[in-house]
Amino acid sequence: MVDAPAGHLLAPPRPVRSPVLLGWGLLLGAMGVGLMLTNPGPAAFEEFAGGRLTALLRDELCREDGLPLMLRLVIQDCPAMVEAQRPVLGRLAALQTRRRNLGLLSLYSTSLGGQQVLPRWRLPHYEALTLAVAGRFVVLRASENSPDGDRERQAWMPGGGP
Template identity: 55%
Template sequence: MSPPPTTSTRRARTLLLGGGAALAAGAALVFSNPTPAEFELYAGERLVDLTTREICGDDGLPMLLGLLVQNCPELVHGQRKLLGSLAAANTRRFNAGLFSLYNTDVGGQEVLPWLHLPRYHVTTLAGAGQFLQLEAISRPVERK
């Protein structure tokens, strides 16, 4: 029969197991950090939400255009892939391994002579397979 482990041996095992668990958790976070392609899909959905509120709301479309456009939210939602591509092209990503921070600045493009896309700055935290919008600021469009 072997003698019982000493206190220092138990501590060493505990530290080794704790360190291994922390290393495994860190590796899981690194591998579950969402990719830029996943961010593009997420950003398209968020921009659809933001743009629908701004363009399809009471003060969004001019009255005549509002009468012509039957379902503004559906029209905007149909552009989610384009909005996601636009966001991806105008995003800076800081990848810290365990998480990523995305800073996006989009909008201001003239769609018609009297209609510009809303301008947004959005900061998003990505990690553990999830996205968390930290900040969304709507900025006025400068008219020329």
Template identity: 40%
Template sequence: MGVALMGTAAALAITNPTLKDYQTHAGEQLVELATDEVCGQRGLPMLMRVWLKDCPAVIASQQTSLAALAGQVSSRLDLGLLSVFTTEVGGQRLLPGLRLPRYTITTVGVAGQFITVNTHSDQF
């Protein structure tokens, strides 16, 4: 039994996600959040929605930039077997006159997987 527990603990420690792993995951999550916020009914003004034919594609094209941004504004609490990542992002300009809402995202990384435990958005 002790060997099994030590083996499990070692496996968790080895698969504990890094900040770089989280950065990729956060970029995907930020694309989803930004698409919901910016491309939804309350996001873009009507004139911008008419002009911008495929808002989700425009946001998706920024995934690499959003992932890099997440890497800069995220912190990692390494607990050995798992990590807690906190990302605070927002207020960045996506298009002239359009800003990304502010977000605070708390995610647990364990066994190479990510579980978002809290997402908070401040509308402005």
């Protein structure tokens, strides 16, 4: 039984603290603080998105039928041209992204593309949902709609996608 302080006959009992519960509480608290401190911000997302978009555009544009014939004649090194646009693509993605900061992690929703570039050439439309946690980005869902509407690719990418 817990002793009541002098002058208090019915004082509430003092809680019994278990060292195990206290240890787990401290561990969970430290993990939460660690996740909050390593939650990637918008600048890190911009860098990540620039790399992802560079890879997507290189695959889309630099294949045999990716660019119109006139552009293929002018552009000598398509992969290098796309790679040079990495910072611009990252910034474009950041402008077209909504971040939901949940403290321990963030969710980034991105929707971009679909613009008419040349009279008969439209960019593909991309959408992605990305989880940012512990200094990493994981693409949870990504989809691409082709400009002519004849194909749609969707991917669930728990490992980070292509």
